[in-house]
Amino acid sequence: MKPLPKRSGWCVRKSVAPCLTFGWITTEMALPRPLPTVDDYRHEAKRRLPRMVYDYVEGGAGSERGLDRNRDAFAKYLLSPRRLVNVQQRRQSVAPLGSSWATPFAVAPMGLNGVVRPGGDLALAKAAARMGIPFCLSTASTSTIEEVAAATSGEIWFQLYVVQRKLAEDLVRRAAAAGCTTLVLTVDVAVNGERIRDKRSGFGVPFRYTPRIMWDAATHPVWSLRQVLAGLPELAHFRVAGTGDVEAQAALMGRQMDASFDWEALAALRDAWQGKLLVKGILAPDDASHCEKLGVDGLIISNHGARQIEDVMAPVDALPAIRRACQLPLLLDSGIRHGADVVKAMALGAAGALIGRPLLYGLAARGERGADEILALLRQQIDNTLALIGCPDIGMLDETYIA
Ligand SMILES: Cc1cc2nc3c(=O)[nH]c(=O)nc-3n(C[C@H](O)[C@H](O)[C@H](O)COP(=O)(O)O)c2cc1C
Secondary structure, eight states, X not given: OOXXXXXXXXXXXXXXHHHHHHHHHHHHHOOOSOOSSHHHHHHHHHHHSOHHHHHXXXXXXXXXXHHHHHHHHHHHSOBOOOOSOOOSSOBOOBOTTSSOBSSSEEEOOOTTHHHHSTTHHHHHHHXXXXXXXXXXXXXXXXXXXXXXXXXXXXXXXXXXXXXXXXXXXXXXXXXXXXXXXXXXXXXSOSSOOOOHHHHHHTOOSSXXXXXXXHHHHHTOHHHHHHHHHHOOOOOGGGOSOSHHHHHHHHHXXXXXXXXXXXXXXXXXXXXXXXXXXXXXXXXXXXXXXXHHHTTOOEEEEOOGGGTSOSSOOOHHHHHHHHHHHOOSOEEEOSSOOSHHHHHHXXXXXOSEEEEOHHHHHHHHHHHHHHHHHHHHHHHHHHHHHHHHTTOSBGGGOOGGGBO
């Protein structure tokens, strides 16, 4: 065969490259309308995020059986619909802790949201405020409590990791001064879970410039450009100069907490914090009743999205026994991917839920608008489920709605 003249390769490149670039930019930037499922947003997030960031969000402990267990647990519970009920009007607002929420879920605390999208904490806080639900800021956030409080008039909670007691006292004071209504003490991270994906990728903040990470960033230029323009993310609450803070940052990144934090320390925290106090990560009925005796205001039944221990109960399976063990309002997270999951949790005794990863998928797919869309999608799915099971008011849910 006659070889092509040299110039034609150049011509092909010249005409194809701009088309490819244009096509890539338009698909990267534009998603024409809200996507129909949380899983569609997850796919988009996977496409748009560098592998190490997607793995940080998506990863679970060990070989990740826990991720499937959390989902399978919801699938196991079937709904038992009532027929011939007037469901023309439906209500899904709740007030599990006094203040009214437009829909029965709040935004779960998640560290390093700014790695998914610069300003991630602010975007989620604003989306939550628009929806009329609380937003919980993590100790490991990339914006400070003060920055979030200044950006939104919505209800803000603060999630506390006790890395060092003195530091924790300082954070609690800052949360109170910033107007946080609720302190969420996370108790399932005495030490780091076994995060194999993060070990493999070398994920951490500040980013390390290994060839692998550089390649990952280079092959996701839109994400990289956004990060570079915004300034690389850091653990915002530890931005202050001083060696103690550097050590604290490293400890927080490695999730090396004060592992001596015990019931006595919880009692002291209860005395020190005047607002609502929630304990997150409870799975045992005895622990639930112990919290109740210490004057905690509510519990978050959670296994941290299967990120800490691989073979641990799914929260929705732990819920009924905990419901019997105490009278406290119970919120639940881990594995919620559809509004019907929230309905099932509430039928089994939860007062509401927290939404975690789905919001990060939304944020990765299309920023703040993506977070709005995820919240709206879940609210719409709850509304639809209530109509289909003949339950006009979410407050009427009980175990009789479970088959
Ligand atoms: C990327 C990521 C970071 C998280 N960071 C925190 C955190 O800083 N503090 C905390 O209490 N929980 C944290 N969690 C756990 C969530 O609050 C929540 O329990 C979990 O996401 C629920 O599981 P799901 O996302 O699979 O529904 C994090 C979860 C994810 C996915």
